[in-house]
Amino acid sequence: MNAQLIDETYREHARAIQLSLKELSDILTDPDFTEIISEIRDLSLSFDKPFMFAVIGEVKSGKSSFINSLTGSDICAVDADICTDRVQQIVYSDEPFIEHLEKYLDLKGVHSEILKDISIVDTPGTDSIIAEHEDITKRFAPNSNVIFFVFPALNPHHSSSWEMLKIMKDQWSRNIIFIAAQADRCSEKELETGLKKIAEYAMEKGVASPVIFPTSSKWEQEGEVRKSGFQEIRNYISDTTRGGRHMLLKLKDRLDIAEILLDKVDEKLSKRFQILGRDRDLRMNISMLYESGLDNTQKEIEKIADRMNSVFERTSRDYTERLKSNLSTGNILRQALPFPKFRSTHHKVDRPFLEGLLREMNDELGESLAREAADNASFFIDGIKYRFSEIIREVEKARELYSRDAGDKALQAFINRREETLKDILNGLTEMSTDLSLLANLERHNPDIGDTVMKGGLIAAAGALLSLIAQGAIFDATGGALSAVGILGAGGIIIFKRSRMIRDFRKSLDETNKRFSAELQKRFQNKLELIFDDIRRQFEKMDNHIERESVFIKNASSLAGKKRNDFRKIQSIC
Ligand SMILES: Nc1nc2c(ncn2[C@@H]2O[C@H](COP(=O)(O)OP(=O)(O)OP(=O)(O)O)[C@@H](O)[C@H]2O)c(=O)[nH]1
Ligand SMILES: [Mg+2]
Structure with missing residues (x-):
């Protein structure tokens, strides 16, 4: 399939999925489903957003520096103190701009070639002392299509990131890439141990063959591009997006999320039942x-x-x-x-x-x-x-x-x-x-x-x-x-x-x-x-309650089942 065909296929399926998601939200008119409805809405909106790489990792692991090095800019603030406190989506733009989209979400434009096909998202640290930061990251993660999990190469043992990975893994199974950052701070031996440890932990959390890139923003910024590891990352990104393939990837991971949402709907309905x-x-x-x-x-x-x-x-x-x-x-x-x-x-x-x-x-x-x-x-x-x-x-x-x-x-x-x-x-x-x-x-x-x-x-x-x-x-x-x-x-x-x-x-x-x-x-x-x-007559109230709730469960489950089938059909032809 050429890029244009993939693009058309993507649009056609995305439109069908969005309509189905709308039907689902229309039927789930009950306060217990408010959260799911907002997840459904996010999912629906994500079809129209650019392919997204999210950068996630513990505080001070070097996430913002990683993005700056990758985009060849200083778009993300970097500091020795806790720094990033909002999700920042970075997109291609001829002129730089910053727009506050939501309470915890900024959109930033930067002129960088790599952003022509994708956008990159910077997130607050997973172990931030400000609990809210972690929640922001968790809420945003399912919107992304690939996750870069950043660990300091010298000390990748921090549990909060691995816990976060586990959550991501359960909710969203594909496209996780591991970054062993700040490689310049390790000896060769230490880097080797760090990489081994990351592979071990990743497999423990269920990632079968983890892909790991060692990087150093310091080296990249100092012009030591051959050993900084960023060229390899750029190659990986261009491989992923070549010929529009990333759009099919996106369709697949969106459908994965749709299925997870349907599971949540079913679980709620069956508990009610x-x-x-x-x-x-x-x-x-x-x-x-x-x-x-x-x-x-x-x-x-x-x-x-x-x-x-x-x-x-x-x-x-x-x-x-x-x-x-x-x-x-x-x-x-x-x-x-x-x-x-x-x-x-x-x-x-x-x-x-x-x-x-x-x-x-x-x-x-x-x-x-x-x-x-x-x-x-x-x-x-x-x-x-x-x-x-x-x-x-x-x-x-x-x-x-x-x-x-x-x-x-x-x-x-x-x-x-x-x-x-x-x-x-x-x-x-x-x-x-x-x-x-x-x-x-x-x-x-x-x-x-x-x-x-x-x-x-x-x-x-x-x-x-x-x-x-x-x-x-x-x-x-x-x-x-x-x-x-x-x-x-x-x-x-x-x-x-x-x-x-x-x-x-x-x-x-x-x-x-x-x-x-x-x-x-x-x-x-x-x-x-x-x-x-x-x-x-007193018990008519109960009969009405049972009748109303049964009809809701019946209609919602039958629609969810139908949509699940439709989604699986699209998944099988992607
Ligand atoms: N030596 C070295 N220092 C780095 C590297 N990357 C980041 N740093 C430093 O580590 C500190 C934190 O970097 P940030 O990029 O702000 O880290 P962060 O993960 O975005 O931090 P938060 O946004 O607070 O979670 C800064 O002082 C950076 O200069 C690297 O590759 N090598
Ligand atoms: Mg940061």
Whole structure:
């Protein structure tokens, strides 16, 4: 490929990669991805920047002097004291200039032939006492295409540079060149040992066949160019850039970085996925508690209805018996006798007696049902409260467990959103639980279910009996206007009417009981549904959270996977 073709290929692929990177940043709209987004942006911008050699090394290793010698200029400040405190990108320019691009980044123009195809970057020392300097270098390093690692030839043992190399190696595997600087300060023997040591350390850090150049800026500046080592470096640079090859190199290393960024995205997404799995488990446990709570409470309602039913049944039976004995044939016959002294005064089967009986039954039934209802209502609500506390306990337990995820700074926004959701749910549940306590208290002292019995059910029962009275069935029997001849006949009629009356009375009570039971169940059921609906609504927040986060993870992972494939395709044809 000739230089122009390489250039066109580079531009075409760079454009495609930049578009993909833009798509990725557009989808990763979440505070946890801010740092990655800015790395993606840097990467995208780096395609339009010149091929870059970064010079990295410990403080006073001679980095700035190295650049000055290479470019034949004094563009970088050199000092015996800590000197370079900003990243300085040096580019070709007919006229010298300095531009402050960012807080820690200067752009400097210098007229130097070697800068026609490349730019060189000076960085602060890796072991600077100013911690910020090291961070600046670390942040900038991935933007460069080749790194010159500078060590003083006499003492290349300094650990900070090797630590930095390790970080670079992990993030960015290609194109590291080692410089054994200040070679003039060593004897031949010392230089040989220095070079050996650098090779050893480099291999220890995973650089398989390290390329090492000994240099001396002092010799270069003093005109001793044959032994200064700079010609070899210039040759290396022109070999690298010959025919535009460096642009393909650049494409490859940019794609390496893109892959590393995709790894970071995937790692974050998969951590989120794991945590979300725990949320899903919690949601399932809660669903199970909810369902069994609903089921048990439903059964509770049936039991309550049974208990109320037997109270009703018992009272109905007693009063039916009383009615029966008051309508006994002997009693009625006595009522019909013309001689008042034989008439019973206690068992008078007349309208006032029946009305009294109804009132008494109404009062007794109302009272005992009201009492039973009050006990059951508070028992019922206590039951629901217990289900509630089970659910609250489950959420609290989960929240406690989740605190172990809380330390992960990289997932802070995600963790916070989840914490907020759970807090919201807990607040909602606790509030509901308090309302429920108030309700239980209210039911205990003022049961509206008891009221239903008093106002609704028994009126119907009384009505049924009173309508019998109105039909005159009982008056016929008790009016005493029957003739002696008619007594037996009347007795026969009464016997016939008596059993019908008792049957109707009993039937109307049974119907009332049924209606009451249905009304009672409906009321409990309504309460139950309201409360459980509220619980369900609380957990909608969690469902929404899980749904939203899942969609984000799914979309982002699928796009990242697709981009990874696209990038690998370009990598394979570079
Ligand atoms: N003898 C000798 N001295 C050198 C050589 N290179 C640099 N020096 C001296 O070493 C000191 C530090 O040089 P710089 O080039 O400023 O080193 P640096 O790595 O850029 O330092 P910082 O920017 O502070 O990290 C200066 O006093 C230089 O004159 C060399 O090749 N030989
Ligand atoms: Mg410097």
